[in-house]
Amino acid sequence: MLQLDSFLPYRLNVLAKRVSKALARQYEDRFGISIPEWRVLAILGREQPLSSNDIVDRSQMDKAKVSRAVTALVERGILARATHPQDQRLLRLSFTAEGRALYDRVAPLALDWERDFLAGLTAEERAALLGLVDRLEKRLGEMGEG
Amino acid sequence: MLQLDSFLPYRLNVLAKRVSKALARQYEDRFGISIPEWRVLAILGREQPLSSNDIVDRSQMDKAKVSRAVTALVERGILARATHPQDQRLLRLSFTAEGRALYDRVAPLALDWERDFLAGLTAEERAALLGLVDRLEKRLGEMGEG
DNA sequence: CATATTTTGTTTCACCTGAAACGATCTTGT
DNA sequence: ACAAGATCGTTTCAGGTGAAACAAAATATG
Numbered sequence: 145m146l147q148l149d150s151f152l153p154y155r156l157n158v159l160a161k162r163v164s165k166a167l168a169r170q171y172e173d174r175f176g177i178s179i180p181e182w183r184v185l186a187i188l189g190r191e192q193p194l195s196s197n198d199i200v201d202r203s204q205m206d207k208a209k210v211s212r213a214v215t216a217l218v219e220r221g222i223l224a225r226a227t228h229p230q231d232q233r234l235l236r237l238s239f240t241a242e243g244r245a246l247y248d249r250v251a252p253l254a255l256d257w258e259r260d261f262l263a264g265l266t267a268e269e270r271a272a273l274l275g276l277v278d279r280l281e282k283r284l285g286e287m288g289e290g
Numbered sequence: 291m292l293q294l295d296s297f298l299p300y301r302l303n304v305l306a307k308r309v310s311k312a313l314a315r316q317y318e319d320r321f322g323i324s325i326p327e328w329r330v331l332a333i334l335g336r337e338q339p340l341s342s343n344d345i346v347d348r349s350q351m352d353k354a355k356v357s358r359a360v361t362a363l364v365e366r367g368i369l370a371r372a373t374h375p376q377d378q379r380l381l382r383l384s385f386t387a388e389g390r391a392l393y394d395r396v397a398p399l400a401l402d403w404e405r406d407f408l409a410g411l412t413a414e415e416r417a418a419l420l421g422l423v424d425r426l427e428k429r430l431g432e433m434g435e436g
Numbered sequence: 437c438a439t440a441t442t443t444t445g446t447t448t449c450a451c452c453t454g455a456a457a458c459g460a461t462c463t464t465g466t
Numbered sequence: 467a468c469a470a471g472a473t474c475g476t477t478t479c480a481g482g483t484g485a486a487a488c489a490a491a492a493t494a495t496g
Contacts, residue, residue: 233473265422
């Protein structure tokens, strides 16, 4: 018998969607950034420059979505889009000065929200949760799911 | 510094999306059921009859999405849509015989997939994960998200 | 009672999404 | 060097999405 309360795919989806929406409220209106745009920024905040494909790999977004988010961010002067010297198919995406400044304002907001969200968990519980997420991702890989 | 690897909103979203897609592969082609339709079935599988609003509450889908999924399932003869005798605004949704038969074939598929997916976790880890999801959902409620 | 307000589910509309087609570039094999 | 094929990112297009407007029905208020 399928018990939805304990059916993990269902529970994960509901939780993830609520978290995404709640977090988006922190930056959408204030900075005019969509969820896909925020994801691009978050990934570039860690590592730069990256190609669109790199972002696709790291974000699990499809390449059309990444392309649109990148285009919007470039048009707003937040990202610089250069081409790779050795391979002109590849973009080399990085923050402009303005983009870096924006990221430096948005990222703390996101981290603050996360801290508040996780306030009820101990450090051990947080680590355990991340560890479980890691293992489940790995399991998906083993199962041949992308 | 925002470390995306340990940023839970990001990790949850990537995981949930992959899980949803992988699971959807189990039933989409074989039974012609979309993800929202499957969710409606899963909820009705546990409790019947329900109104559309009940399904909205239990699924975190918006009411337009539920309305469309229900309409499609009714048109396919999978759900019966009766009106409540005391309140004619309310639908009383339940499986037809065909719908019950379909559910009885799809649900085991979903459970099998989940079992395979969770094969690497001990029973304790699974319980811990569900417990954490519960608490995070509750936390979102406290934060006024929904 | 009469009317205002609320609740339920559908529909509209502008936007988002992703699979597939595409042009451009690079790589492989001969 | 050349053709065939792969890879990268953009664009197209058919369909999905959700906020808001809506109609129908119930409830609350004076």
